[in-house]
Amino acid sequence: MNKVKKVTIQDVAKYANVSVGTIDRVIHNRGKVSPEKKQKIEEVIQKLNFNPNLLARTLALGNRFQICALIPSAPYSDHYWSIPKSGLEKAETMYKHFGVVVDIFYYQLFDESSFNDQAQKILSQNPDGIILAPLFIHESQLFVRQLEEKAIPYVFIDSDLPGQNSLSYIGPDLEQSAFIAAKLLDSVLEKEGDLLMLHMVKGYENAVALKRIESGFEKFFSNRNDNPDRIHKLTINSTNKEAVFRELTKFYIKNQNIKGVFVTNSKAFLVSDFHLTHELNIKIVGYDLVQENVSHLKSGSIDFLISQSPQQQGMKAVQSLFELFVYKKEPEKIQNVPLDIIIRENVDFYLNFN
Amino acid sequence: MNKVKKVTIQDVAKYANVSVGTIDRVIHNRGKVSPEKKQKIEEVIQKLNFNPNLLARTLALGNRFQICALIPSAPYSDHYWSIPKSGLEKAETMYKHFGVVVDIFYYQLFDESSFNDQAQKILSQNPDGIILAPLFIHESQLFVRQLEEKAIPYVFIDSDLPGQNSLSYIGPDLEQSAFIAAKLLDSVLEKEGDLLMLHMVKGYENAVALKRIESGFEKFFSNRNDNPDRIHKLTINSTNKEAVFRELTKFYIKNQNIKGVFVTNSKAFLVSDFHLTHELNIKIVGYDLVQENVSHLKSGSIDFLISQSPQQQGMKAVQSLFELFVYKKEPEKIQNVPLDIIIRENVDFYLNFN
DNA sequence: ACCATTAATGTGTGCGCACACACTTATTTA
DNA sequence: TAAATAAGTGTGTGCGCACACATTAATGGT
Numbered sequence: 001m002n003k004v005k006k007v008t009i010q011d012v013a014k015y016a017n018v019s020v021g022t023i024d025r026v027i028h029n030r031g032k033v034s035p036e037k038k039q040k041i042e043e044v045i046q047k048l049n050f051n052p053n054l055l056a057r058t059l060a061l062g063n064r065f066q067i068c069a070l071i072p073s074a075p076y077s078d079h080y081w082s083i084p085k086s087g088l089e090k091a092e093t094m095y096k097h098f099g100v101v102v103d104i105f106y107y108q109l110f111d112e113s114s115f116n117d118q119a120q121k122i123l124s125q126n127p128d129g130i131i132l133a134p135l136f137i138h139e140s141q142l143f144v145r146q147l148e149e150k151a152i153p154y155v156f157i158d159s160d161l162p163g164q165n166s167l168s169y170i171g172p173d174l175e176q177s178a179f180i181a182a183k184l185l186d187s188v189l190e191k192e193g194d195l196l197m198l199h200m201v202k203g204y205e206n207a208v209a210l211k212r213i214e215s216g217f218e219k220f221f222s223n224r225n226d227n228p229d230r231i232h233k234l235t236i237n238s239t240n241k242e243a244v245f246r247e248l249t250k251f252y253i254k255n256q257n258i259k260g261v262f263v264t265n266s267k268a269f270l271v272s273d274f275h276l277t278h279e280l281n282i283k284i285v286g287y288d289l290v291q292e293n294v295s296h297l298k299s300g301s302i303d304f305l306i307s308q309s310p311q312q313q314g315m316k317a318v319q320s321l322f323e324l325f326v327y328k329k330e331p332e333k334i335q336n337v338p339l340d341i342i343i344r345e346n347v348d349f350y351l352n353f354n
Numbered sequence: 355m356n357k358v359k360k361v362t363i364q365d366v367a368k369y370a371n372v373s374v375g376t377i378d379r380v381i382h383n384r385g386k387v388s389p390e391k392k393q394k395i396e397e398v399i400q401k402l403n404f405n406p407n408l409l410a411r412t413l414a415l416g417n418r419f420q421i422c423a424l425i426p427s428a429p430y431s432d433h434y435w436s437i438p439k440s441g442l443e444k445a446e447t448m449y450k451h452f453g454v455v456v457d458i459f460y461y462q463l464f465d466e467s468s469f470n471d472q473a474q475k476i477l478s479q480n481p482d483g484i485i486l487a488p489l490f491i492h493e494s495q496l497f498v499r500q501l502e503e504k505a506i507p508y509v510f511i512d513s514d515l516p517g518q519n520s521l522s523y524i525g526p527d528l529e530q531s532a533f534i535a536a537k538l539l540d541s542v543l544e545k546e547g548d549l550l551m552l553h554m555v556k557g558y559e560n561a562v563a564l565k566r567i568e569s570g571f572e573k574f575f576s577n578r579n580d581n582p583d584r585i586h587k588l589t590i591n592s593t594n595k596e597a598v599f600r601e602l603t604k605f606y607i608k609n610q611n612i613k614g615v616f617v618t619n620s621k622a623f624l625v626s627d628f629h630l631t632h633e634l635n636i637k638i639v640g641y642d643l644v645q646e647n648v649s650h651l652k653s654g655s656i657d658f659l660i661s662q663s664p665q666q667q668g669m670k671a672v673q674s675l676f677e678l679f680v681y682k683k684e685p686e687k688i689q690n691v692p693l694d695i696i697i698r699e700n701v702d703f704y705l706n707f708n
Numbered sequence: 709a710c711c712a713t714t715a716a717t718g719t720g721t722g723c724g725c726a727c728a729c730a731c732t733t734a735t736t737t738a
Numbered sequence: 739t740a741a742a743t744a745a746g747t748g749t750g751t752g753c754g755c756a757c758a759c760a761t762t763a764a765t766g767g768t
Contacts, residue, residue, distance in 0.1 A: 006724090008723090008724055008725085009724065009725065009726095010724075010725095018747080018748085019747070019748045019749075020724095020725085020726095020748085020749090021726095021727090021747070021748055021749075022746085022747065022748080024725080024726065024727080025746095025747090027725095027726095028726085030727095031745095032744095032745065032746060032747080033745095033746070033747085034745085034746065034747090037746085037747090052724085052725070053413075053451070053723090053724050053725070054451045055409045055412055055413050055451050055452070055723090055724080055725090056413055056723075056724035056725040056726090056753090057724080057725055057726075058409055058725090058753090059407075059409050059410055059413060059723095059724080059725075059752095059753045059754065059755095060724075060725040060726045060727080060752075060753055061725085061726065061727095061753085062752090062753055062754095094448075097407070097408045097409045098409070098451075173703075176699060176700070179699055180697070180699045180700055183697065183699055187541055187542060188541060190544065336703055337703065338694070338700065338703040338704055339700045339703055340692070340694060340695075340700075341694075341695040341697070341700065343534070343537065343695070345530060345533055345534045345537055346530070346534055346692065346693045346694075346695065349527075349690055349691065349692040349693055350692055360754090362753090362754055362755085363754065363755065363756095364754075364755095372717075372718085373717065373718045373719075374718085374719090374754095374755085374756095375717065375718055375719075375756095375757090376716085376717060376718080378755080378756065378757080379716095379717090381756095382756085384757095385715095386715065386716060386717080387715095387716070387717085388715085388716065388717090391716085391717090406754085406755070407753090407754050407755070409753090409754080409755090410723090410753075410754035410755040410756090411754080411755055411756075412723090412755090413722095413723045413724065413725095413753095413754080413755075414722075414723055414754075414755040414756045414757085415723080415755085415756065415757095416722090416723055416724095
C-alpha cells in the first residue's frame with residue numbers, strides 16, 4: 001500500500017527549521033517574518049510541494065458560506081424549475097462539507113411582489129453570495145443594486161441581465177438555441193411550407209430575450225437567402241389552454257400552409273395538443289424537458305426539444321460562488337451551457353436526476 | 355448572519371446525557387451500549403438532525419483511497435481518450451480533499467502486452483478501486499479475475515464486459531446510439547438512397563459491441579418495414595488512411611446509390627476526407643468529438659456526431675467508487691450516459707473541458 | 709463473601725490547520 | 739538607564755471526529 005503521505009505544515013516547519021507559526025505567517029503573508037526565512041520557507045514549500053489540506057483548513061476556520069438562491073417556485077413536481085433546483089441541491093450536498101449552505105427562496109412566476117418579498121428576506125440574511133433567476137427585469141435590477149451596495153456577489157442563471165455587474169451568467173446562448181431550432185425544424189420539413197415562431201407571454205417576460213430568440217431563428221433562414229415571408233410570428237398573451245387554442249385557431253385559419261412551429265417557451269405541449277385535436281400534421285420544436293413535453297415527444301407529436309442543461313446551471317452557479325469564496329477564483333463572465341438536442345430516442349438519458 | 359450552527363457529536367452527547375464515546379459506539383454500532391441508551395441516542399440523533407461532519411471524519415481517519423484507472427493512452431492532445439482522462443482528473447481534484455488519489459495508467463490502443471504490463475503494475479499497488487476501459491476483452495477478463503481474488507472493486511467505462519462482477523458499467527447504450535444514428539441519417543436523406551454502416555477494426559475490437567451497434571441501426575429501419583437491402587455493411591480491417599481509401603473506392607464503385615454513411619467508430623473524418631477528395635455528396639453520421647471530426651463537422655462535411663459524454667464517464671466512475679468507499683453506497687449496475695446529438699451549431703458548447 | 713469477568717461508559721489523543729497568545733531579542737523613547 | 743515598543747519567533751488550543759485506552763458498574767463462579 002503506497003500511502004502517498006501528504007505533506008503537512010509540520011513537515012515544512014521541520015524541514016525549514018522553524019515553527020509552524022512562521023510557516024503560517026508566510027502562507028497567509030501576515031508579515032512579521034524575516035526576509036531570509038521567508039524565502040527559505042517558500043523554497044521548501046515548493047520543493048516539498050506542500051498544499052494546505054482544505055479539509056483541515058475548513059475545519060479550523062469553521063467558516064460557513066451562505067448562498068441564497070432566488071428562483072421561481074415549481075408549482076408541481078416535474079415542473080421546469082424543479083430541475084435547476086435539483087442542481088442547486090446536488091451542488092449543496094457536494095460542497096456542504098466545506099461549509100456551504102444553499103438556501104432557496106421561491107417567487108411566483110407571475111407575481112413581482114412575491115419576488116420583492118423574497119428578495120428582501122434574502123437581504124435581511126446578509127448572505128455571502130446570491131444565485132438569481134432574473135425573470136422580472138425591473139425588480140431584478142433593483143435587487144441587484146442593493147446587492148452591490150452590500151458588496152454581495154451574485155450570479156444569474158437561466159436568463160441574463162446584461163449591463164449588470166454579475167459575477168457570471170450561467171445559461172443558454174438564446175440566439176444560438178433559436179438558430180438550432182430553425183435548423184432542426186428545417187431538417188424535417190423537406191424544404192417547403194411556412195413556419196411559425198410562436199411566443200406565449202404574460203407581459204412580464206424579458207423582451208430582450210425574445211428579441212434574441214427571434215434574431216437567431218431568422219438568421220438561419222436569411223443565411224440561406226430564404227424567402228422571409230416563409231416565417232410567421234405570433235404572440236399570444238397567455239399560457240392558458242383555452243386562450244392559446246382560440247388564438248391558434250384564428251391564426252391557422254388565416255395561414256393554412258404552416259408546416260412547422262417553433263415554440264419559444266416550454267409550452268410546446270399546448271401546441272401539440274392543439275395539433276392532435278385538430279388532426280394537423282405540423283412539426284414542432286420546443287424548449288425544455290418538462291413532463292408534458294416529454295410525453296408528447298415520446299408519442300411523436302413533438303419532434304425536437306432543446307434542453308438547456310438546467311441541472312448543470314444550478315450546479316455551476318454554486319460551484320462558481322464556492323470557488324470565488326475559497327480560491328478567490330473569478331469565473332467566466334458568461335458560462336453558456338450545452339444546448340442538448342432531445343429526440344424521442346435519447347430523451348431517457350437526460351431524465352434521471354438522482 | 356445566521357450561523358446555522360452545525361450539530362456535532364458533542365451536542366448529541368450533552369443532549370442525551372452520555373459521553374461522546376457512547377455516541378460513537380451507536381453511530382458505528384460497535385455494540386457495548388445498553389438498549390435504552392442506544393434508543394435514546396438514536397432518537398436524539400433524529401431530533402437534532404445530526405449528520406457527522408465528513409471533513410472531520412476524513413481528517414481523523416486519515417484514510418486514503420487509491421483509485422487506479424487503466425485506459426488507453428492519448429497519443430496526442432485532442433485525442434478521444436484525453437477527454438475521459440480529463441473527467442478523471444476533474445473528479446480527483448473534487449474528491450482529493452477526502453483522501454482520494456486517482457492514478458492513471460495507460461496502455462497502447464493496439465498493444466495487448468502494454469495492457470498486461472500496466473495491469474500488473476496496478477495490482478502491485480494494491481489499490482482500493484479500479485476504473486477500467488476493457489477494450490481488450492480477453493486480457494480484461496484475466497485482469498478482472500485477479501481483481502476479484504483480491505476483492506478490489508472495479509468499474510468499467512466506455513465499453514462493457516457483460517457477465518463480469520463489475521460494480522458498474524458507465525458508458526453509452528450502444529444499441530440505442532446506433533438507433534439514433536439511423537434516425538439522424540434518415541432525417542437528412544429524404545427517404546431514399548442506400549445506406550452504409552462502416553466498421554473499421556484492427557482485430558482486437560469488442561465483437562459484441564459491434565453486434566449491438568448493428569442491431570440498433572437495423573432496428574430503426576426494420577421498425578419501419580424498410581427494404582433491408584437498403585442497408586449495406588462494410589468492414590475495413592484498418593484505420594490507416596490509405597487502406598481505408600482503397601477499400602472505400604472499391605466499395606463505392608460497386609455501390610453507387612449510397613447516400614449516407616454511419617461510421618461506427620470515431621474515424622468518421624477519414625470517410626469525410628474521402629468524400630471530399632472524390633466530390634461525393636454523401637451524408638455522414640459518426641461518433642465522438644475528436645478534433646478531426648469536429649473540424650469536419652464545422653465545415654459541413656460531417657452532418658452529425660454522437661457524443662457519449664466522455665468526460666462525465668470519467669467523473670461518474672470516480673464518484674461511484676468514492677461513494678462506495680465512504681457511504682458504502684452501491685451504484686447502479688448500468689449507468690448509461692447521455693447520448694448527445696452534436697451538430698455544427700451546438701458543438702462549441704460541448705468543447706470546453708476546463 | 710471474595711475476586712474475576714464482562715458489560716457499559718467515560719477520557720484522552722491526534723488528524724492538519726488557523727489563530728490568539730506568549731516569548732524572545734533588538735531598538736527606541738522618556 | 740529603565741522602561742516602553744516593535745520585530746521576529748514559538749506555543750497552545752480548538753475545529754469534529756475516530757479510536758485506543760481507562761474507568762466504573764453489574765454479574766458470575768467458587
